Amino acid sequence: MECGPENCPIIDPRASRKAKAKKLDEQGFSQAQIAAFLGVSQKTISKYLGGVYTQGINSPLTSKRGRKGEGRPRGSRKPKPAPQQEKVQGAVDALVRDGKPISRKGLAAQYGVGPSTVHVAKVKAEAKLETEPTITLDTLSLTAQQKLEMAIRQHKRKLDADFRAMIMGEVDRRMNETVLPAWKDTIDYANAVAGRDKGILTAAQYKLVRSCLHPDRVQDSEMKRKFAEAFSIIEALEKFLCKPEKEPPAKFPRTWQEAQSSAREREHTSC
Numbered sequence: 163m164e165c166g167p168e169n170c171p172i173i174d175p176r177a178s179r180k181a182k183a184k185k186l187d188e189q190g191f192s193q194a195q196i197a198a199f200l201g202v203s204q205k206t207i208s209k210y211l212g213g214v215y216t217q218g219i220n221s222p223l224t225s226k227r228g229r230k231g232e233g234r235p236r237g238s239r240k241p242k243p244a245p246q247q248e249k250v251q252g253a254v255d256a257l258v259r260d261g262k263p264i265s266r267k268g269l270a271a272q273y274g275v276g277p278s279t280v281h282v283a284k285v286k287a288e289a290k291l292e293t294e295p296t297i298t299l300d301t302l303s304l305t306a307q308q309k310l311e312m313a314i315r316q317h318k319r320k321l322d323a324d325f326r327a328m329i330m331g332e333v334d335r336r337m338n339e340t341v342l343p344a345w346k347d348t349i350d351y352a353n354a355v356a357g358r359d360k361g362i363l364t365a366a367q368y369k370l371v372r373s374c375l376h377p378d379r380v381q382d383s384e385m386k387r388k389f390a391e392a393f394s395i396i397e398a399l400e401k402f403l404c405k406p407e408k409e410p411p412a413k414f415p416r417t418w419q420e421a422q423s424s425a426r427e428r429e430h431t432s433c
Contacts, residue, residue, distance in 0.1 A: 183210040189282050199289045246273050251283045258287040337418035363403045372396050 177185075179200050186196045193211070197204040250273045257264050264284055266277040363371070375396055377389040415421040 180210045183207050187211055195286075198293060199285070246275055247279060247283070249273055250275055250279060251286065254280065254283040255287045255290065258284065258291055334418050337421075342415070342418065342421070365404060368396075368400065368404050 179202065182200060183196050186199065187193075191199075193204050193207045197207045200207070250269060253269060253273070254264060264280070266280045269275075269280045270277045372393065375389055375392040377386045377393060380386050380389055415424055
């Protein structure tokens with residue numbers, strides 16, 4: 163009868179260890195493997211199976227007198243698992259290790275074995291996973307701990323450096339593509355207006371226009387108010403209409419790096 167969840171003593175929580183040991187022995191497992199799976203000594207498994215434990219030899223002696231040559235026949239070895247069983251075991255080990263579901267029928271059809279073979283492979287894979295030691299800092303030697311901590315620090319420094327480089331790269335990009343062009347447009351316009359060589363008006367022309375807008379030239383109160391506003395406007399535009407007396411504008415930086423370099427040069431000069 164095929165071993166299933168309801169009648170398989172390997173996974174039945176109500177089955178005794180002795181029943182599980184016998185079932186695993188029928189499936190072809192060695193006493194050492196059964197002992198590792200059930201968490202007991204090999205000597206205990208030998209008692210369960212009615213054999214004799216003699217330093218790892220699983221099968222009982224056939225000779226009652228123990229004479230030489232009456233033990234296991236020379237050259238007899240435990241049969242190796244079939245290649246398909248090894249392939250099934252490898253596939254099931256990978257699935258159990260990754261925590262993925264296992265389809266008995268699907269794997270059985272894929273590898274040409276029975277569902278019970280897939281089930282046994284699953285039990286063995288879970289037993290390996292449970293007995294696998296957990297690696298922590300406490301289980302490592304002092305040298306290994308120091309190497310691990312050093313590797314963590316080095317990796318953290320690399321992450322910090324990569325993050326800073328990414329941030330500074332984004333700052334440079336935004337300054338060069340957004341901020342500096344806007345500043346340059348504003349400064350170029352100001353330089354174009356205030357930095358003309360000849361100016362828009364001569365000093366005489368400017369004084370003439372301003373005198374014509376003086377509020378004392380009219381008597382009507384409403385017109386006097388308008389002339390006063392116009393007079394204030396023309397006076398405020400004097401530096402834009404006439405040639406200014408000032409130093410030539412400084413060269414505008416093309417990139418954010420040039421702006422930072424110019425700032426450092428000005429600080430050094432001022433000191």
